[in-house]
Amino acid sequence: MSDQPLLERRIPVGISACLTGQKVRYNGGHKQSRYCLNVLDDCFEFEPFCPEVAIGLGIPREPIRLMGPEGEHPRAVGTTDPDMDVTDDLMRVGEDFAERHRHLRGFILMKGSPSCGMERVKVYHSNGIPHHADQGVFVRALRQCNPNLPLEEEARLNDAVLRENFITRVFVYDDWKNNVETNLSYHTILQFHSRQKYLLMAHHYEGYRELGRYLADAHALPLEQIAEHYLGRFMYHMAHKATRKSHTNVLMHLLGYLKRDIDSDCKQEVLACIEQYRQEHVHLVVPLTLLKHYVKRFGSDYIRQQTYLNPHPYELGLRNYI
Template structure:
């Protein structure tokens, strides 16, 4: 991982209210301590409020999603249903995507009719609660920028979801810097090579599928191969890894050390992985042991696996999963 990118800060979008900006409908904010006091040391945040950008003032009449199950909801005024800002939000969302292809992720405000990732209330036209959906801005991001990692700030209180999102941000940053910046089949294959066990830990079926796909990809136009690979890769990483899938990846990494370490060391490593599988220790324990021996005895291939170091150790993300 290139340290220069970390020092400069990885560009990540964020709902402006989470930065402490007073842009909510009532003139308030939802300042996130974790984003501002921890992640801001690593991420270069780019705040955005789609509702403000769409011309809704501060303070403003609140808006909500309205529609029937199975149809895309409209975004209308809560007090004045004749206020319909659906088309304006679509326009500013599309413009945002066009101008922000450099982003590596976006952190969203929970429950917002524009920025809510999921479980946003949708109301029946008669005013009764109907079902749940994503906010209008989120739907636009998924439609026009499907590979972009998304997460709600509130969901990052969950250690697994927090680690998963930040893993995706760093993996996408790797792609942007080392594949997209200088596209080639070689760069694509090298990316897959170093991300193999990270991919395996998240979704072993995608690991196999993408390996087969790349074996045939040289017959395809490069841009087509890159687009297909990236969307499938990022979708696979969107599945949070489990103790079972992590254990599988850890055992594969250990396989590269079996001939290099003595029997006692091998048993220690196996015991650490088993303790993790059983929930007795956090993931950091077997990872640190494996990294120690991979550094001393591992091949260049296994030393370059991002699975062993997918994000800065100082964030402590694997200390709690």
């Protein structure tokens, strides 16, 4: 990466403070993420936060863990002193953080943490044996206060598909916050849907159909109701992982807009490239680069504006590995 940011304005994203190298863990250590600090820092303006320190727990400190029966929200208690229950404090700082940080476009979390773990955090029985899993208490508060905020664990960013999914969601959420929320109208919602149409299709075809039908019928509803429902469903559908099958479907749809403008040899070249991708011989960047070449030359304004073609800075190379 260069020393220059990829974007003129870096996108504000929250991050567990230990992932930035801050020594805030229970043992006085950290879990610094090279990928976050050396790569994503070029496009994200990270805002570190440690909920355990925020509620007044010291460094170092007695570690906490989740405890409780399955089917109930677990409590965050001390590992040696279960009478030390910090659940309500973590929920309070989580709710306060979410309310004061409505400007964030995402949050990168520490895996396995009883406060910051996004999923599969061990929940212990009173006898000290783990018996199921849940989310961290701080994450529960974040989700309750802002269910649309993209969340991901740093360790899961090692998975190319999950990495691309999370970063894509951050960028589309940023689009909504900047271009719809600040100038809310039925027209700006329609414009957003129009440019995000094929990106949504790649992530969830049924969601793409659902929201298209919803907007066609929703014009008489109160504007705030339309926006709240649309964004909630849109971000829910975007959390689905795009697959080779769904990407192939979108590539074929986009090619359909060009078939009258490119000659047969060019069309066959693109089709062959898409088929190579479908059969897992090449990564998505290969057919997409060729298709973008023809879209730039022959595509309509409608196709050129599709965020599917450029959902995030190409320098991140996210589609080089999926």
